[in-house]
Amino acid sequence: MANDDIWILGINMTKFGKHPNEDVVDLASEAxxxxxxxxxxTMADMGILAAGNLMGAAAGIGQxxxxxxxxxGIPVFNVANACATGATAIRTVIMAIKAGECDMGLxxxxxxxxxxxxxxxxxxxxxxxxxxxxxxxxxxxxxxxKLGTDMMPGVFAQxxxxxxxxxxxxxxxxxxxxxxxxHSNSTLNPLAAIQKDMTFEQIMAEPMIAYPNTRAMxxxxxxxxxxxxxxxxxxxxxxxxxxxxxxxxxSASVLTSDPYEEGCQILPNVNTLTRNAxxxxxxxxxxxxxDLDLVELHDxxxxxxxxxxxxxxLCPEGGAVDFxxxxxxxxxxxxxxxxxxxxxxxxxxxxxxxxANIWEICHHLRGEAGPRQIEGAKVGLAHVIGLGSAxxxxxxxxxxx
Amino acid sequence: xxxxxxxxxxLVLGDSPHLVANECTxxxxxxxxxRNACASCSGLTFTKADIVTDGEVRAxxxxxxxxxxxxxxxxxxxxxxxxxxxxNIVNTEPDAEHVTLGMKVRLTTFPIxxxxxxxEAINYGFEPAN
Ligand SMILES: [Zn+2]
Numbered sequence: 001m002a003n004d005d006i007w008i009l010g011i012n013m014t015k016f017g018k019h020p021n022e023d024v025v026d027l028a029s030e031a032x033x034x035x036x037x038x039x040x041x042t043m044a045d046m047g048i049l050a051a052g053n054l055m056g057a058a059a060g061i062g063q064x065x066x067x068x069x070x071x072x073g074i075p076v077f078n079v080a081n082a083c084a085t086g087a088t089a090i091r092t093v094i095m096a097i098k099a100g101e102c103d104m105g106l107x108x109x110x111x112x113x114x115x116x117x118x119x120x121x122x123x124x125x126x127x128x129x130x131x132x133x134x135x136x137x138x139x140x141x142x143x144x145x146k147l148g149t150d151m152m153p154g155v156f157a158q159x160x161x162x163x164x165x166x167x168x169x170x171x172x173x174x175x176x177x178x179x180x181x182x183h184s185n186s187t188l189n190p191l192a193a194i195q196k197d198m199t200f201e202q203i204m205a206e207p208m209i210a211y212p213n214t215r216a217m218x219x220x221x222x223x224x225x226x227x228x229x230x231x232x233x234x235x236x237x238x239x240x241x242x243x244x245x246x247x248x249x250x251s252a253s254v255l256t257s258d259p260y261e262e263g264c265q266i267l268p269n270v271n272t273l274t275r276n277a278x279x280x281x282x283x284x285x286x287x288x289x290x291d292l293d294l295v296e297l298h299d300x301x302x303x304x305x306x307x308x309x310x311x312x313x314l315c316p317e318g319g320a321v322d323f324x325x326x327x328x329x330x331x332x333x334x335x336x337x338x339x340x341x342x343x344x345x346x347x348x349x350x351x352x353x354x355x356a357n358i359w360e361i362c363h364h365l366r367g368e369a370g371p372r373q374i375e376g377a378k379v380g381l382a383h384v385i386g387l388g389s390a391x392x393x394x395x396x397x398x399x400x401x
Numbered sequence: 402x403x404x405x406x407x408x409x410x411x412l413v414l415g416d417s418p419h420l421v422a423n424e425c426t427x428x429x430x431x432x433x434x435x436r437n438a439c440a441s442c443s444g445l446t447f448t449k450a451d452i453v454t455d456g457e458v459r460a461x462x463x464x465x466x467x468x469x470x471x472x473x474x475x476x477x478x479x480x481x482x483x484x485x486x487x488x489n490i491v492n493t494e495p496d497a498e499h500v501t502l503g504m505k506v507r508l509t510t511f512p513i514x515x516x517x518x519x520x521e522a523i524n525y526g527f528e529p530a531n
Contacts, residue, residue, distance in 0.1 A: 129516060129517045129518075130516045130517060130518050130520070131406045131516045131520055131522050133406075133410055136434035136435045137409040137410060137411065137433065137434050137435075138409055138410025138411075138435075139408060139409050139410075140406055140407075140408055140409075140522050141408060141513070141514075141522060143408070143409070145464070145466065145474050145489075146408060146489070146513065146524055147408070147409065147487055147488055147489065147524070147525075148476035148477065148478075148487040148488060148489060149462070149464055149474075149476040151464065153462075153464070154462045154464045154476050157462035158460040158461065158462050158476065158477070158478060159460070161460040161461055161462065161502060162459055162460035162478065164502060165458075165459055165460060165502040165503060172497070207465070208463070208465050209464075209465060210462045210463065210464045210465070211462050211463035211464075211497060212462075212497075213462075260430065260440045260441040262430070262431075262483070262484075262485060263478065263485030265432060265433075265434075265440070266433075266478055266485040266486065266487045267460060267478045267485070267487070
């Protein structure tokens with residue numbers, strides 16, 4: 001292990017779902033203490049803490065967490081980057097270790113969302129007796145439902161439909177079958193918020209949220225937390241053989257934002273920044289998409305999963321439908337995608353998601369995934385995207401020890 | 402006729418209603434919001450550009466409102482001569498038989514309400530061209 005390599009020493013995710021009796025600090029503490037125990041280290045070993053809780057971004061979850069698990073005086077970075085908040089926390093810790101500021105650090109993401117309903121509604125200006133233009137569009141009224149939608153299900157529905165317009169081959173049923181794959185996978189994941197096998201017919205019969213996404217094709221709002229301990233290669237060499245054996249190498253850690261393209265301020269372009277992140281990650285890791293044993297990608301909606309097959313270059317450009325139809329992204333396929341059940345069934349506690357998907361990959365690379373283990377997994381990719389937009393891609397490799 | 406005000410300031414009312422964009426004089430990027438600078442080239446100067454009123458549906462969805470009994474609406478991205486425009490598809494049934502990808506549409510305007518001063522707010526949408 002080279003001195004400047006970065007490794008995940010310990011990682012944990014809580015059960016996703018409803019946690020009515022625990023607050024965000026409880027959940028963050030649970031994931032943190034478990035990640036530290038998994039790593040065989042303590043808060044006293046941490047040189048930096050990066051933490052995110054998107055819905056409470058102003059409250060300083062990092063320091064709130066320290067008040068419960070260890071006020072060691074280390075620098076805290078409270079991060080917020082939409083659904084990429086967890087990946088941003090990890091990226092922040094990695095940058096600190098790479099910069100030589102410390103040799104070990106902790107990244108945490110936590111959210112309480114159950115019962116939150118649809119996210120992203122732009123309610124616009126308050127009603128007034130007289131039409132009064134306000135905001136950057138000089139709008140005299142809220143625009144949701146009048147000029148398109150800012151609600152996530154409708155935005156990501158259009159993302160999938162746009163792909164269908166460009167390349168053809170999509171249909172309501174296709175998106176439902178993608179969702180059925182993930183719901184089937186969730187039956188093997190005891191930490192998933194929803195563990196219910198559903199046929200594509202059942203999924204199509206669910207209430208329509210934003211065509212072609214029915215309720216079962218939308219990520220499940222849930223509570224949960226995830227935490228990871230990261231360490232430099234130099235420090236890892238001083239730790240025990242067992243710690244070295246279970247450590248997972250971070251072969252690439254990339255964060256991008258969306259570059260300008262025509263139309264990107266009309267409908268968010270989630271494609272180019274993902275493609276850019278993937279390209280950089282493959283180059284950094286010296287690994288190609290064909291080398292991946294499993295992928296956890298950001299299926300916030302079934303329509304999103306399809307476009308990311310293409311964006312992550314798991315298939316030739318324009319070939320996402322064929323890729324799915326070939327069976328490649330199924331558990332038994334050549335590139336299993338979202339064997340955790342994905343956000344549609346595992347759940348999507350926003351700031352936790354970008355660490356939880358890395359946990360899933362680590363679980364398989366360590367050979368600890370139980371009944372859902374992808375046999376012999378050596379390399380995996382975790383992808384997350386936050387609208388606005390931010391994209392995180394991490395490529396992870398099994399320890400050679 | 403009552404006074405009218407557009408829902409958004411980039412909608413121009415009158416005899417031939419149309420949309421107008423802020424176009425970067427350096428790179429030609431078009432925006433509908435108030436600008437500080439250009440997101441494409443960081444240019445600082447803009448000119449007004451009229452947007453053609455016919456287009457093609459590049460993406461759409463059909464949103465089921467949370468309010469019980471409210472009608473579904475059809476947010477879409479319409480390609481108007483190379484400029485992407487955001488709007489609802491209107492004047493057709495809100496279902497995937499009547500709204501299709503690649504469908505030809507044209508701009509239309511309609512009132513959405515009147516305030517206490519008697520001013521009518523006007524919105525725009527796109528309706529099937531055929
Ligand atoms: Zn420009």
